[in-house]
Amino acid sequence: MEKLIAFLKDKKITEVECVISDMTGIARGKISPVDKFVNEKGMRLPESVLLQTVTGDNIGQEVYFELLDSAEIDFICVPDENAVFLLPWTLEATAQVIHDTFDRMGNPIELSPRNVLKKVIKLYDDHGWQPVIAPEMEFYLVARNEDPDLPLKPPMGRSGRAESGRQSFSIDAANEYDPLFEDMYEWCEAQGLDIDTLIHEEGTAQMEINFSHGDALSLADQVFVFKRTLREAALKHNVCATFMAKPVTNEPGSAMHIHQNVLDKTSGKNIFTLDDGTKSPLFLSHIAGLQRYLPEFLPLVAPSVNSFRRFLPGTSAPVNLEWGEENRTCGLRIPESPPHTRRIENRLAGADANCYLAVAASLLAGYIGMVEGLKPSNPVHGKANESRTANVNCLPLTLDEALVAMEESEACRKYLGDAFTTGYVAVKQAELENFRRVVSAWEREFLLLTV
CATH class of the missing domain: 3.30.590.10 (Glutamine synthetase/guanido kinase, catalytic domain)
Structure with missing residues (x-):
C-alpha cells in the first residue's frame, strides 16, 4: 500500500472509487473518502455482485445458492497498486482503484472476470x-x-x-x-x-x-x-x-x-x-x-x-x-x-x-x-x-x-472452473430470458395488423 498511499498524497486525492468488474464489465464498488480508504486498505462487497445481469437482476435461485453462500456473505477486495487511475472529469480530486477479490481464506474469487484473466496469464x-x-x-x-x-x-x-x-x-x-x-x-x-x-x-x-x-x-x-x-x-x-x-x-x-x-x-x-x-x-x-x-x-x-x-x-x-x-x-x-x-x-x-x-x-x-x-x-x-x-x-x-x-x-x-462457467452461463441465460419478454418494434410494425 505504500506506493498507492504516496500516489494519493502526491495527487492530493480526496475521494477514491474502489471498483471491480462484474460479468458484463460494469464497474461495481464503493466511493470512499481517502482517509477511510487508506485506513481500511480495501473494501467488502456481497458475493451476489458478481452474478448480477446487465439489467441488475439476479440469476435463478437454484444456481444462485449453488454458487454462493446461503448467508449471502461478503468477499474481500484488495486494491491493486498497479491499477490506479485519476478521474479527470470529477469535481473532487478522485482516483479510481481496481481491486482484486478474495474469499475469507485468501483464495481468489473464481467468479471475478479479472481473476479469470489472471488465471489464464x-x-x-x-x-x-x-x-x-x-x-x-x-x-x-x-x-x-x-x-x-x-x-x-x-x-x-x-x-x-x-x-x-x-x-x-x-x-x-x-x-x-x-x-x-x-x-x-x-x-x-x-x-x-x-x-x-x-x-x-x-x-x-x-x-x-x-x-x-x-x-x-x-x-x-x-x-x-x-x-x-x-x-x-x-x-x-x-x-x-x-x-x-x-x-x-x-x-x-x-x-x-x-x-x-x-x-x-x-x-x-x-x-x-x-x-x-x-x-x-x-x-x-x-x-x-x-x-x-x-x-x-x-x-x-x-x-x-x-x-x-x-x-x-x-x-x-x-x-x-x-x-x-x-x-x-x-x-x-x-x-x-x-x-x-x-x-x-x-x-x-x-x-x-x-x-x-x-x-x-x-x-x-x-x-x-x-x-x-x-x-x-x-x-x-x-x-x-x-x-x-x-x-x-x-x-x-x-x-x-x-x-x-x-x-x-x-x-x-x-x-x-466449474463455478465460473456455471455462473457466467446462468447470468447470460437470465439476460436472454429478460430479452425474450420484451415485444420489439419489428413485431409491432409487421404483426400488429396483419396476423
Whole structure:
C-alpha cells in the first residue's frame, strides 16, 4: 500500500472509487473518502455482485445458492497498486482503484472476470511465456436518446450537421468531433492509458481507437477504464458513446479486435517466429487453438443477443474461423509485420464484451492449441466470409447455441472452473430470458395488423 498511499498524497486525492468488474464489465464498488480508504486498505462487497445481469437482476435461485453462500456473505477486495487511475472529469480530486477479490481464506474469487484473466496469464507464466496484446476498440458516437424505442441517430458535429453517409478513414469527418476527442486524449494521458491511433471507421459516426501493445492484464485494465472515460467525454459534449456490438440497423457492428503474440520470458523473443524468420510450430498451433476452442468460448467475446446481430452474413464482421495473411475477411487475420513482431488478430470479439473475459478467452484458446500441438486449417486466400459454415469449426448461430456449447465445454470447466462457467452461463441465460419478454418494434410494425 505504500506506493498507492504516496500516489494519493502526491495527487492530493480526496475521494477514491474502489471498483471491480462484474460479468458484463460494469464497474461495481464503493466511493470512499481517502482517509477511510487508506485506513481500511480495501473494501467488502456481497458475493451476489458478481452474478448480477446487465439489467441488475439476479440469476435463478437454484444456481444462485449453488454458487454462493446461503448467508449471502461478503468477499474481500484488495486494491491493486498497479491499477490506479485519476478521474479527470470529477469535481473532487478522485482516483479510481481496481481491486482484486478474495474469499475469507485468501483464495481468489473464481467468479471475478479479472481473476479469470489472471488465471489464464498464469498458465502462460508456468511455461515461461508472456502473452502480449494490443486491443482495437470500435464505437459509435450518437445523439442523446431518451426513448429506447427510437432508432439511434448520429450527433451534430462542429459544422452543425450530422453525418449522412459512411466516411471510412476520413480525417475531416473525424475532426467534426475534435473538442470531444481532445478531451478524450487529454484524460487518457492523465490516466496513463496507452492509446494510439484514432480512425474514422466504416459506419456513420463510427470510430476506432487503437492501444499500443503490452501486458495483457494492464491493457485489459486500460480498456475497462477507457470505456468509462470515453463515455464521460462524450456526455460532456452532449452526445453519447456506445460500445454496443450492433447499435444501428444496416450499419457495421463494433468490434474489439485483439492482436496477440507470445514472448519467451527468458530471451524476450517472439515464440511465433523461428530464428530464420519463418513461422514457428507454436504459431500454427496457437491459430489452431483459436479455431478449435473459440466456438466453445464464444459467449465470452459475444455476450448478448445484440452481439450476434454483428455476425449476420453480408456484414463487414467476420463470420468464420478461417485464417489468412492480411485478410480482413478471416476471423483470424495475420497482419503483415516484421518476423519479430509476428502476431494474430482475433477479429471475432465485439466491443460490448467484458475486456477481461474476451482477452482471457482469446489467450486461453491459443494456449490450449500450443500445449496440445494442434494443427490449423490451410490459410485462406481471397474471400473467407461467404459462408459462416465455411470452416469445420463453425461458429454457433445464436446466443442460445453458444451458451449450450460453453456450458458443455470441458476445456472451459477445466481451465476457468466449474463455478465460473456455471455462473457466467446462468447470468447470460437470465439476460436472454429478460430479452425474450420484451415485444420489439419489428413485431409491432409487421404483426400488429396483419396476423
